[in-house]
Amino acid sequence: MSTIYLGIGLVKVFINGYGNIGRRLSTSLSADKEIQFIGIAKYTADDRTKEALENNFDVYVQNEMVGQFKEKGYNTSGTISEAVQKSDLVVDAAKEGGGFNNKKNLYEPMKKAAIFQGGEDRHGEFSVADMIHNSRVNYDNAAGKAFVIQGSCNVSGMGRIMQPLIEKFGDQIRRYDVTLIRRSADLEDSKEVRDSIEWDKNPHHQDDVKDFIPNANLYVDAYKVPSRMMHLHQMVIRFDGKAPSKDRIIESFRNEFGVAVLNSAKGTAVIRKKAMDLGFQHGDTNMVHIHQEVLRVQDDTVKISYSDDQTGMVIPENHLLIQSMIYKRPRNDAIKKTDSLFQMAKKKKMLEEEFK
Ligand SMILES: NC(=O)c1ccc[n+]([C@@H]2O[C@H](COP(=O)([O-])OP(=O)(O)OC[C@H]3O[C@@H](n4cnc5c(N)ncnc54)[C@H](OP(=O)(O)O)[C@@H]3O)[C@@H](O)[C@H]2O)c1
Secondary structure (H helix, E strand, O other): OOEOOOOOOOEEEEEEOOOHHHHHHHHHHOOOOOEEEEEEEOOOOOHHHHHHHHOOOOEEEOHHHHHHHHHOOOOOOEEHHHHHHHOOEEEEOOOOOOHHHHHHHHHOOOOOEEEEOOOOEOOOOOEOOOOEEOOOOOHHHHOOEOEEEEOOHHHHHHHHHHHHHHHHHHHHEEEEEEEEEEEOOOOOOOOOOOOOOEEOOOOOHHHHHHHHOOOOOEEEEEEEEOOOOOEEEEEEEEEOOOOOOHHHHHHOOOOOOOEEEEOOOOOHHHHHHHHHHOOOHHHOOOOEEEEHHHOEEEOOEEEEEEEEOOOOOHHHHHHHHHHHHOOOOOHHHHHHHHHHHHOHHHHHHHHHHHOO
16 A cells, blocks of 8 residues: 545544653644544553543553453543554554554554654664655655654754755755754653763664755764753754855744744753743643854854754644645645644744743
């Protein structure tokens, strides 16, 4: 199955997985009037089930788990297999690597379209799709596809910064060296954050970005630090000859969807806390934040540091991807629709005002 065939009416969407990403996807996709929200999958009969039921989501479980959920007093609406059967599209939000078995056991046999998250493989024997989506770069290519991976938060963030620069400065750019400073766990994770800085001998992010920007002369290193708040990327861009001025670089991002330009944030935690204080859903900004005060230009080199909202970043990206895959909607119209659901332009303005 390489393309999607849909009946008439609202698109029926099921979310397979209810972790950090699945919960956020459920909040926003269930609020979209163009979607008939089928519900969510739970694999463990824990408190998150209660939360999902309180949010009025139908909860589907594995056949052999029905009894366990019942014993704990959780009402379920059927099996995961039944939910997939009822859906037009599944947004898979399984923990890293779980999407492959779901594709083989559920989506392919039932001929259902699916979006996978960035922890799944693009290449090799466990590959789940032949493209990684980045709404700033290859939105149109997803139109009508049956299986697509939504790039991870880091990969989505890099695309959002690189593509405007490529469009403005093109051949003048010689190479990108990016250091990803990654959080060790999300705020909601119960796992311990170890006091250690850890390196990654083969970060997947470099190949993932090259999947949608194949000509980029890009080198990525990735480190995990003991933080739960956000990622910080330092991107070093080398130009042929003298680099553009700081003002020209900043101007490239002024009107970019999902990119805020801040000037006094001091660190990732204050941004996350501000998002919570301002009442942003799930405490997410859903964007990257360029830190203007540490943007440096010297000779042929520009250094941009930006923080990347790890949990929130990919949620509007998934929403945009649905609009390409299912509705084949022009990108500008899709951005308007996603903005009306996530209030991204308003949030960008608020953050820029708070950290001016
Ligand atoms: N966290 C982030 O910041 C982030 C950002 C971008 C992309 N991603 C990607 O998004 C995906 C999900 O990450 P996450 O952080 O949401 O993980 P997570 O919080 O660990 O949640 C994973 C969920 O998978 C569910 N699950 C277990 N077996 C499953 C199966 N066979 N099929 C479907 N779901 C299953 C678990 O359900 P139970 O709880 O019921 O056991 C759990 O809710 C990964 O590919 C990750 O790389 C994560």
